[in-house]
Amino acid sequence: MHILITGSSGQIGTNLGLRLQSEGHTVLGVDIRRNTWTNDIETVYQDLSMPYRDFTRGIGNVVYPHDIDIVVHFAAHAKVHELVEQPYRAMENITMTFNTLEFCRSRSLPIIFGSTREVYGDIHRYITEESHADFAFTESPYAASKISSEALVYSYAACYDIPYLVMRFSNVYGRYDNDLERMERVIPLFIRKINRDEPIIVYGEEKVLDFTYVDDCVAGVRAGIDLLVERRDKNHTVNLAYGQGNSLVNMAHFIGEALGKTPDITIQPSRVGEVTHYIANIGKARALLGYNPQTPLREGIHKSVAWSMNWWREHGEADGKA
Numbered sequence: 001m002h003i004l005i006t007g008s009s010g011q012i013g014t015n016l017g018l019r020l021q022s023e024g025h026t027v028l029g030v031d032i033r034r035n036t037w038t039n040d041i042e043t044v045y046q047d048l049s050m051p052y053r054d055f056t057r058g059i060g061n062v063v064y065p066h067d068i069d070i071v072v073h074f075a076a077h078a079k080v081h082e083l084v085e086q087p088y089r090a091m092e093n094i095t096m097t098f099n100t101l102e103f104c105r106s107r108s109l110p111i112i113f114g115s116t117r118e119v120y121g122d123i124h125r126y127i128t129e130e131s132h133a134d135f136a137f138t139e140s141p142y143a144a145s146k147i148s149s150e151a152l153v154y155s156y157a158a159c160y161d162i163p164y165l166v167m168r169f170s171n172v173y174g175r176y177d178n179d180l181e182r183m184e185r186v187i188p189l190f191i192r193k194i195n196r197d198e199p200i201i202v203y204g205e206e207k208v209l210d211f212t213y214v215d216d217c218v219a220g221v222r223a224g225i226d227l228l229v230e231r232r233d234k235n236h237t238v239n240l241a242y243g244q245g246n247s248l249v250n251m252a253h254f255i256g257e258a259l260g261k262t263p264d265i266t267i268q269p270s271r272v273g274e275v276t277h278y279i280a281n282i283g284k285a286r287a288l289l290g291y292n293p294q295t296p297l298r299e300g301i302h303k304s305v306a307w308s309m310n311w312w313r314e315h316g317e318a319d320g321k322a
């Protein structure tokens with residue numbers, strides 16, 4: 001297969017791209033910046049948020065190859081809190097999805113879209129079934145950008161018959177996620193700080209989230225690629241997560257355990273726009289994709305700590321405190 005991945009220099013794109021290549025498939029990445037973990041994914045450097053109008057050869061004036069079988073659209077500004085502070089980036093997310101869909105339309109290509117559990121809003125209501133996303137509860141510009149992007153995907157299926165799978169991810173962690181200078185993700189941030197005996201801040205003691213080990217997430221996407229390319233099914237929206245809730249405090253203690261340290265935890269209230277309770281219902285992904293996540297949080301955290309410590313030992317940290 002020939003797979004185009006937008007956002008291929010990011011966490012999930014890197015993991016998916018390398019997995020597909022290891023299986024013998026051809027991957028073309030598109031990203032605005034180089035991949036800081038690997039040079040193995042061929043990448044077109046392009047700002048997908050520009051107002052392109054020409055999709056005959058690729059996106060804008062960039063020529064893409066003709067033998068692409070499917071597009072996996074991951075490119076986005078992916079941090080909830082950053083988009084609360086800089087909401088124009090939420091608009092850029094929508095434009096990126098529009099441009100990617102126009103490319104799909106120009107070649108009649110199926111699309112997998114990386115959405116998020118944020119579309120459910122903050123679950124004061126404890127709803128996780130896929131059909132229950134309720135846009136009256138949009139909590140942040142990031143959530144709005146994903147809801148808008150999903151709506152565009154659904155409209156392209158309705159008007160132009162572009163087959164899709166929308167996959168709603170939740171706190172993916174585990175490998176190629178420790179570029180903290182670009183993007184602060186809570187698990188690698190805690191690994192770094194706890195390892196240095198620095199205090200950590202947990203925003204929201206009561207917060208319960210569904211942490212997903214990256215290999216499980218990628219396995220779900222991988223199954224979705226086959227489903228669409230083999231034309232066995234199309235046009236579904238699924239939650240891809242582990243299916244269990246854990247508090248951030250619990251997660252921090254697992255990191256401490258893996259590092260042989262006792263975390264120094266300060267608790268502060270949740271930040272504006274953040275979801276505080278989410279446990280995915282993954283029944284639909286199980287039925288549709290044979291999705292069967294393998295890695296509970298404690299095991300995944302131990303793997304993550306081992307990977308990150310090894311990475312920083314071999315490559316150093318940006319501020320030199322490996």
Ligand SMILES: NC(=O)c1ccc[n+]([C@@H]2O[C@H](COP(=O)([O-])OP(=O)(O)OC[C@H]3O[C@@H](n4cnc5c(N)ncnc54)[C@H](O)[C@@H]3O)[C@@H](O)[C@H]2O)c1
Nearest residue numbers: 007009010011012032047048075076078114116169171172
């Ligand atoms: N990782 C998670 O826990 C998680 C959870 C829910 C949803 N998602 C979604 O899944 C997708 C992949 O997530 P990720 O963790 O790999 O994110 P990431 O930030 O690591 O990767 C996103 C990539 O998009 C690229 N990008 C941003 N703006 C661009 C532009 N204008 N043009 C081209 N490329 C651009 C970035 O450079 C980055 O490499 C994202 O859409 C994200 O919103 C991720």
